[in-house]
Amino acid sequence: MTHDHLSPARMGSTPQDYARFGIEPGAIKPHEDGLRTDGGPGSYEWWYFDAHLDDGAKLVVVFFTKEFTAIGKPLAPMIRIDLTLPDGTTVEKLAEFDASTFTASTDTCDVRIGANVFAGDxxxxxxxxxxEDVExxxxxTGTVPAWRPESGHWLFGEDxxxxxxxxPSVPEGRVEATYSLAGRSTTTTGVGYHDHNWGNTVMLKLMHHWYxxxxSAGPYSVIASYITxxxxxxxxxxxxFMLARDGKLIADDKSKVTFEELGSYTDTDTGTGKPVANVTRYTYSDGDERYVVTYTRHSDLSTVKFADNLTPPKRFAAKLAGFDGAYLRxxxxxxxxxxxxxxxxxxxVDDALWELMYFGKARP
Structure with missing residues (x-):
């Protein structure tokens, strides 16, 4: 009889971990939102922003060093803009650029791709x-301070x-935005969020899925995730898990969190075939005090089968390899x-958006 050897996966939290990444517990510095990789083969990195705007529009902007699945490639900068108009019309654009157009500071967030800018402190x-025709x-402006779970680095493998x-550089903030589509501009305000991701291994090799x-609801702001x-x-x-009240952190000890998936079904309507929970619940228990954060699904904003976005030869190869990753929002x-x-x-209670990223096959 043979037993598969299992490798460890953990959040970096030891003094050695903090020293390794040049950071301190509970003290986030501007360089952490600067360039953390060299952009070359063996790395990926992106800076993400989204907003719910007061006119009913939703906006996502992402600056990438490269497509995050193409980790072996050299620097190949891209910008993604997803704009959902107040009437529900969704426009998704992806612009690719020459590597020579990319610059980024290692001291603070100051990313330039051609004339495009993602910069802050x-x-x-x-x-x-x-x-194209979206600008x-x-x-x-942050209303909840920058935060990270311990070191913010999940570590996989024996070493x-x-x-x-x-x-999460801005867990929540005020937004002033002007968006233009085909020359028609709208200026509005709203609530937004910014985070920053990077790594050295293709995510689908590390993670099976995550919620x-x-x-935000009332005086509370929350970030919650459950990674498998x-x-x-x-x-x-x-x-x-991070919970803030009136802009001040009140709960973020992951050991006090339990997670529930309720009302699960298999997504056959859009063809992803993934198990989906209609309700996800995070319960934070601290002595006699308890916070319960419940997300209840009303509908799907988007569903993407990753293989469908590949070129036909790559799509065929992905199906042969059994890759059937999907993203549901x-x-x-x-x-x-x-x-x-x-x-x-x-x-x-308030309106919310959340996601299920499913890299692996549905577990038996």
Whole structure:
């Protein structure tokens, strides 16, 4: 009888881990939102922004060093803009650039791709981007301070040699935005978010799937995620939880979090074939005090089978290899409840978006 050897997966949290990455516990510095890789083969990196705008529009802007699945390639910068108009029309644009157009500071967030800019100081950001006939000009001002779960580096393998890193530089902020489509401009305000990811190993080799969500309701802001590592890592679970009230952090100890998936179904309507929970719930228990954050799905905003976005030869190769990764983004509500000694003392509800990223095959 043989037993598969399982490798460890953990969040970096030891003094040695912090020293390795040149960071400090609980003290985030501007260089952490600067360039953290060299952009070359064996790395990926991106800076992400999204906003819910007061006119009903939704906006996503991402600056990439390269397509994150093409980790073996040299620097190949890209910008993605997804704009959902108030009437529900969605425009998705991807602009690719020559490597010579890319510059980024290692001291702070100052990323330039041609005339496009993603720059800020962990509090105030300027984002200007254009892809074909879509153009955006955004100012994001943080209302919740920059945060990370411990070191923000998930480490995979015996020596933690494989890395997936994440920094929520602006967990929540005020947005002033002008967006233009085919020459027609709209200026509005809203609520936004910015984070930064990088790593040295293709994510689908490390992670089987994750739920990731953020949102706000009443005085509360939340970021919550539940990551399941790949089979090689024993399908270990890696929870993330941050809760702030009136802009101040009140809860972020992952050991106090439990996660539930309720009302699960298999997504056959869009053909991903993935198991999906209609309700995801994060419960944070700290002595007699308990916070319950519940996301309830109303509909799908988008569903993507990764293989469908490949060129025909790559799509055929992906199917031969059995790759059937998918991404689902949901629209619904978040409810944040506060209990003291078993008694509900506060409850707030608001609209929310969240996602299920499913790299692996559905588990039997």
């Amino acid at each position: 962990l509090h105030t950001y300027t984002i200007r981007a254009k892809a 955006v000009d955004v100012t994001l 933690g040699e494989q890395i997936f890193a994440w920094l 990731w969500a953020r949102g 590592a790949e089979k090689q890592y024993g399908y270990s679970t890696l929870p993330v 949901f629209v619904g509500e978040v409810r944040i409840e506060h209990y003291e000694g078993g008694k509900l003392v506060e409850s707030h």
